[in-house]
Amino acid sequence: xxxxxxxxxxxxxxxxxxxxxxxxxxxxxxxxxxxxxxxxxxxxxxxxxxxxxxxxxxxxxxxxxxxxxxxxxxxxxxxxxxxxxxxxxxxxxxxxxxxxxxxxxxxxxxxxxxxxxxxxxxxxxxxxxxxxxxxxxxxxxxxxxxxxxxxxxxxxxxxxxxxxxxxxxxxxxxxxxxxxxxxxxxxxxxxxxxxxxxxxxxxxxxxxxxx
Amino acid sequence: xxxxxxxxxxxxxxxxxxxxxxxxxxxxxxxxxxxxxxxxxxxxxxxxxxxxxxxxxxxxxxxxxxxxxxxxxxxxxxxxxxxxxxxxxxxxxxxxxxxxxxxxxxxxxxxxxxxxxxxxxxxxxxxxxxxxxxxxxxxxxxxxxxxxxxxxxxxxxxxxxxxxxxxxxxxxxxxxxxxxxxxxxxxxxxxxxxxxxxxxxxxxxxxxxxx
Amino acid sequence: xxxxxxxxxxxxxxxxxxxxxxxxxxxxxxxxxxxxxxxxxxxxxxxxxxxxxxxxxxxxxxxxxxxxxxxxxxxxxxxxxxxxxxxxxxxxxxxxxxxxxxxxxxxxxxxxxxxxxxxxxxxxxxxxxxxxxxxxxxxxxxxxxxxxxxxxxxxxxxxxxxxxxxxxxxxxxxxxxxxxxxxxxxxxxxxxxxxxxxxxxxxxxxxxxxx
Amino acid sequence: xxxxxxxxxxxxxxxxxxxxxxxxxxxxxxxxxxxxxxxxxxxxxxxxxxxxxxxxxxxxxxxxxxxxxxxxxxxxxxxxxxxxxxxxxxxxxxxxxxxxxxxxxxxxxxxxxxxxxxxxxxxxxxxxxxxxxxxxxxxxxxxxxxxxxxxxxxxxxxxxxxxxxxxxxxxxxxxxxxxxxxxxxxxxxxxxxxxxxxxxxxxxxxxxxxx
DNA sequence: TATGAATGAGTATTCATTCAT
DNA sequence: CATGAATGAATACTCATTCAT
Numbered sequence: 001x002x003x004x005x006x007x008x009x010x011x012x013x014x015x016x017x018x019x020x021x022x023x024x025x026x027x028x029x030x031x032x033x034x035x036x037x038x039x040x041x042x043x044x045x046x047x048x049x050x051x052x053x054x055x056x057x058x059x060x061x062x063x064x065x066x067x068x069x070x071x072x073x074x075x076x077x078x079x080x081x082x083x084x085x086x087x088x089x090x091x092x093x094x095x096x097x098x099x100x101x102x103x104x105x106x107x108x109x110x111x112x113x114x115x116x117x118x119x120x121x122x123x124x125x126x127x128x129x130x131x132x133x134x135x136x137x138x139x140x141x142x143x144x145x146x147x148x149x150x151x152x153x154x155x156x157x158x159x160x161x162x163x164x165x166x167x168x169x170x171x172x173x174x175x176x177x178x179x180x181x182x183x184x185x186x187x188x189x190x191x192x193x194x195x196x197x198x199x200x201x202x203x204x205x206x207x208x209x210x211x
Numbered sequence: 212x213x214x215x216x217x218x219x220x221x222x223x224x225x226x227x228x229x230x231x232x233x234x235x236x237x238x239x240x241x242x243x244x245x246x247x248x249x250x251x252x253x254x255x256x257x258x259x260x261x262x263x264x265x266x267x268x269x270x271x272x273x274x275x276x277x278x279x280x281x282x283x284x285x286x287x288x289x290x291x292x293x294x295x296x297x298x299x300x301x302x303x304x305x306x307x308x309x310x311x312x313x314x315x316x317x318x319x320x321x322x323x324x325x326x327x328x329x330x331x332x333x334x335x336x337x338x339x340x341x342x343x344x345x346x347x348x349x350x351x352x353x354x355x356x357x358x359x360x361x362x363x364x365x366x367x368x369x370x371x372x373x374x375x376x377x378x379x380x381x382x383x384x385x386x387x388x389x390x391x392x393x394x395x396x397x398x399x400x401x402x403x404x405x406x407x408x409x410x411x412x413x414x415x416x417x418x419x420x421x422x
Numbered sequence: 423x424x425x426x427x428x429x430x431x432x433x434x435x436x437x438x439x440x441x442x443x444x445x446x447x448x449x450x451x452x453x454x455x456x457x458x459x460x461x462x463x464x465x466x467x468x469x470x471x472x473x474x475x476x477x478x479x480x481x482x483x484x485x486x487x488x489x490x491x492x493x494x495x496x497x498x499x500x501x502x503x504x505x506x507x508x509x510x511x512x513x514x515x516x517x518x519x520x521x522x523x524x525x526x527x528x529x530x531x532x533x534x535x536x537x538x539x540x541x542x543x544x545x546x547x548x549x550x551x552x553x554x555x556x557x558x559x560x561x562x563x564x565x566x567x568x569x570x571x572x573x574x575x576x577x578x579x580x581x582x583x584x585x586x587x588x589x590x591x592x593x594x595x596x597x598x599x600x601x602x603x604x605x606x607x608x609x610x611x612x613x614x615x616x617x618x619x620x621x622x623x624x625x626x627x628x629x630x631x632x633x
Numbered sequence: 634x635x636x637x638x639x640x641x642x643x644x645x646x647x648x649x650x651x652x653x654x655x656x657x658x659x660x661x662x663x664x665x666x667x668x669x670x671x672x673x674x675x676x677x678x679x680x681x682x683x684x685x686x687x688x689x690x691x692x693x694x695x696x697x698x699x700x701x702x703x704x705x706x707x708x709x710x711x712x713x714x715x716x717x718x719x720x721x722x723x724x725x726x727x728x729x730x731x732x733x734x735x736x737x738x739x740x741x742x743x744x745x746x747x748x749x750x751x752x753x754x755x756x757x758x759x760x761x762x763x764x765x766x767x768x769x770x771x772x773x774x775x776x777x778x779x780x781x782x783x784x785x786x787x788x789x790x791x792x793x794x795x796x797x798x799x800x801x802x803x804x805x806x807x808x809x810x811x812x813x814x815x816x817x818x819x820x821x822x823x824x825x826x827x828x829x830x831x832x833x834x835x836x837x838x839x840x841x842x843x844x
Numbered sequence: 845t846a847t848g849a850a851t852g853a854g855t856a857t858t859c860a861t862t863c864a865t
Numbered sequence: 866c867a868t869g870a871a872t873g874a875a876t877a878c879t880c881a882t883t884c885a886t
Contacts, residue, residue: 016866038249038335041859052868053860063860123334124247165392166407173388174381180334181380196377204415227849253877263851268878270849438870458757460671464856474872475856481870485856545756545813546671588829591814592807599806603798618799626837649845674880685847686881696881 021059021069023049028070033116037124042066067133071121074114075138081107092153096171096205097198100146104175105194112182119179143168153205160207171201232270232280234260239281244327248335253277278332285329286349292318303364307382307416308409311357315386316405319393327390354379361416370416382412443481443491445471450492455538459546464488489543490557496540497560503529514575518593518627519620522568526597527616530604538601565590575627582629593623654692654702656682661703666749670757675699700766704754707747708771714740725786729804729838730831733779737808738827745815752812776801786838793840804834 027048031040042063046053060066082103089095108115121133146168153159174197182188224232238259242251253274257264271277293314300306319326333350357379364370385408393399435443449470453462464485468475482488504525511517530537544561568590575581596619604610646654660681664673675696679686693699715736722728741748754766779801786792807830815821 020866036335042861043859054862054868055866057861058867123331124249162410163403163407166404167411169388169392170381170385170408170411173384177380177384181376192374193377196374197381199373200378200381200415204411225848231849252875254875264877265851265879266849274877436869442870460757463854465854476858476872477870479857542756546669584832585825585829587814588826589833591810592803592830592833595806595810596803599802603802614796615799618796619803621795622800622803622837626833653845675882676880687847687849687883688845690882691846 017059020055024051024056024059024066025070025073028066029074029113029117032070032120033113037120040120064133067121068135071118071134071138074118075142077111077114078104078107078118079142081110091158092149092156093158093202093206095149096146096153097202100149101171101175101197101201102194105178105190105197108175108178108182109190112179115176116179116183119176143172146171150205157207159205162205167205170204174200228270231266235262235267235270235277236281236284239277240285240324240328243281243331244324248331282329282332282349285325286353288322288325289315289318289329290353292321303360303367303369304413304417306360307357307364308413311360312382312386312408312412313405316389316401316408319386319389320401323390323393326387327394330387330390354383357382364416368418371418373416378416381415385411439481442477446473446478446481446488447492447495450488451496451535451539454492454542455535459542493540493543493557493560496536497564499533499536500526500529500540501564503532514571514578514580515624515628517571518568518575519624522571523593523597523619523623524616527600527612527619530597530600531612534601534604537598538605541598541601565594568593572627579629581627584627589627592626596622650692653688657684657689657692657699658703658706661699662707662746662750665703665753666746670753673753697766700754701768704751704767704771707751708775710744710747711737711740711751712775714743724791725782725789726791726835726839728782729779729786730835733782734804734808734830734834735827738811738823738830741808741811741815742823745812748809749812749816752809776805779804783838790840792838795838800838803837807833 024045028040028045031045031048035044042053042056045066046056049055056066060069082099085103086095086099089099122139124133147164150159150162150164150167154161154164178188178190178193182190235256239251239256242256242259246255253264253267256277257267260266267277271280293310296314297306297310300310358375361370361373361375361378365372365375389399389401389404393401446467450462450467453467453470457466464475464478467488468478471477478488482491504521507525508517508521511521569586572581572584572586572589576583576586600610600612600615604612657678661673661678664678664681668677675686675689678699679689682688689699693702715732718736719728719732722732755772757766780797783792783795783797783800787794787797811821811823811826815823
């Protein structure tokens with residue numbers, strides 16, 4: 001009844017429904033972050049929420065829909081976090097270094113479980129080739145945002161010529177490389193790490209000085 | 212009978228045993244590369260090999276031993292592949308750019324499933340803390356090799372000062388970032404990709420010109 | 423959800439849970455009594471109960487917990503059965519002959535499967551030394567009870583001197599010897615059998631008349 | 634071909650066949666005695682014999698036939714052991730106490746693994762009700778021998794009147810009760826144990842003195 | 845004769861999912 | 866709305882047995 005394909009004629013979701021979904025998503029994030037995707041069974045998630053597994057399946061059509069909701073939520077949170085800083089940047093260099101790298105690392109520090117859960121989901125492999133767990137559009141949007149910054153900088157002459165897709169992948173995965181290190185050492189100095197990455201990609205991208 | 216603790220008095224393994232083990236390892240690599248570690252069940256691996264799951268357990272004491280054999284084989288193959296080039300490097304810069312980045316990308320091109328499987332194993336969460344799936348020394352060795360190249364370059368003045376762990380993680384994960392792209396587009400131009408990475412990390416690491 | 427570590431804050435078990443657990447325990451007893459411990463698989467037990475094996479594991483954390491529940495239940499039933507008679511005995515001779523032998527044989531007649539299952543569990547080899555299948559204290563308690571009766575009789579002069587452990591083992595196993603005979607002939611006259619055992623062990627234990 | 638139903642036209646078993654069967658039976662006895670019946674797989678038995686499981690099934694039609702051969706061998710050995718002493722007994726009392734009890738306990742001391750294996754087999758439960766693992770005739774023969782001694786004594790006036798089957802079962806199981814104790818304490822004093830049993834069953838069986 | 849290879853049925857256990865209440 | 870009950874498929878693994886060599 002509830003969790004079918006969303007159509008416009010769906011009645012407004014009740015307050016309790018919104019709250020329950022949010023609670024379940026939050027517990028799913030924690031479970032996935034701490035146990036890994038494979039071990040994060042519905043039973044585990046339900047236990048953390050203090051409810052029975054039936055409740056989860058009442059609000060989500062299945063585990064896949066829950067996972068999709070989790071990744072939607074995490075991406076939305078992350079984007080909102082980064083966008084706030086991104087709005088008023090005036091140069092591509094600032095947008096790349098301060099916003100994309102800086103704010104993304106800040107996000108990791110602020111929401112380590114979110115980032116970790118997302119990584120665990122993304123890395124957990126797909127059942128049938130082609131059918132992904134995470135909406136590819138979400139990741140694509142993140143990459144597209146970074147790509148547009150890079151193109152902006154190349155057009156403005158701030159950046160040297162390079163392959164945008166290669167640079168996009170390198171930047172994103174270099175940032176994501178923080179997560180396993182953060183698991184090993186929760187006291188990792190993220191500020192310092194961000195400075196290192198900024199320096200690294202500043203040098204990697206900037207145009208050769210003309211002189 | 213077969214897969215007990217290896218002792219020196221073990222009779223020479225028969226030809227068919229060697230062949231079967233190799234075949235099973237190969238199919239396990241494919242399964243892990245394509246399905247992810249968690250989904251690569253013995254049944255899946257057996258299906259790819261066209262055998263029953265019992266055969267796998269006839270040649271390997273258990274799934275854990277199979278996984279260990281897989282990672283041993285993959286690491287050994289990868290190291291052998293890279294070492295050939297690495298031997299005669301004379302500068303840290305060459306060692307980093309030509310050998311580590313260049314040869315590793317070559318390896319990905321030559322054995323994409325090996326690389327992919329390895330990444331999936333390494334990234335799959337571990338069960339109980341302390342009991343790792345793959346020998347941690349294997350991965351540590353790879354990182355240590357890269358770290359020593361970086362330190363060498365810093366001492367020789369070829370490289371600028373930077374945080375070695377950050378650079379190690381960024382380089383390795385930037386290379387590994389190739390794999391999902393290769394899945395999406397099997398015709399990806401790896402030569403060009405390698406050149407881009409070389410340029411990227413050359414700029415990211417080299418010392419400022421004194422003038 | 424259900425069968426976790428029992429803590430005081432566990433909600434009252436529902437009626438259906440109590441009934442199911444009892445039913446499963448009963449079927450397990452039957453299966454163990456009739457097939458022997460090794461052959462009494464969860465599948466067999468489930469078949470007798472007309473349920474799927476999953477149900478068993480829904481109510482019991484695993485086979486071990488089920489077996490423990492079975493032996494607890496059987497020992498508790500047996501002890502309750504025997505204790506009623508034991509309370510008011512005034513001589514060691516009465517305690518041995520009327521209560522221990524008499525009531526135990528009565529118990530076998532009243533609950534033949536219980537006794538049989540218990541014997542099968544107790545006699546089934548244990549996996550790893552140290553980790554026993556049933557609480558050794560349960561069996562030890564039974565033996566200790568008999569041993570204390572025997573010592574009481576020796577001190578009071580009712581019994582002749584003899585090795586207590588030998589007599590304990592002989593009495594218990596002579597009683598347990600009834601069970602296979604009862605399987606062969608369900609109409610076995612237990613009253614008469616008990617009288618024979620009483621006579622046997624009365625003569626075997628009593629002190630020589632002083633005259 | 635080999636191990637079908639024995640008929641008279643079977644060619645004389647070769648020396649090697651006899652030797653192999655004996656070797657396998659011996660290893661099976663050890664395995665069953667030490668590991669218990671359920672854990673004594675063909676693989677375990679083969680390992681002890683230093684052969685492959687196929688060999689066992691070449692000489693025995695299946696595990697059931699092997700087990701039957703084992704129990705045949707054990708019973709034959711035991712009977713031979715006891716018969717030597719039994720031949721020249723002149724009173725029923727001597728036959729019971731010296732031969733049956735005394736020699737049987739001696740047998741346990743001399744061949745603890747034989748006795749233990751036999752007990753493990755006998756106690757291991759049957760697959761389908763009715764189909765036994767051990768040829769019931771073997772056990773029946775042992776019981777019949779004891780029964781005839783008891784009847785002899787009753788007729789000669791040495792023994793009091795009692796139920797022969799009850800006494801048979803009590804004597805046999807009281808002797809078998811030694812085995813688990815011997816497992817727990819391999820240094821158990823069997824001589825002393827035999828003396829206790831002799832005293833016990835002497836008193837339990839002897840006729841009341843007429844005076 | 846004997847081995848090694850392979851199978852298929854059976855083991856306990858986990859887990860997403862359904863459904864009556 | 867929510868639970869508890871139940872299922873069925875999937876998991877790794879064991880073992881007696883068959884068969885080609």
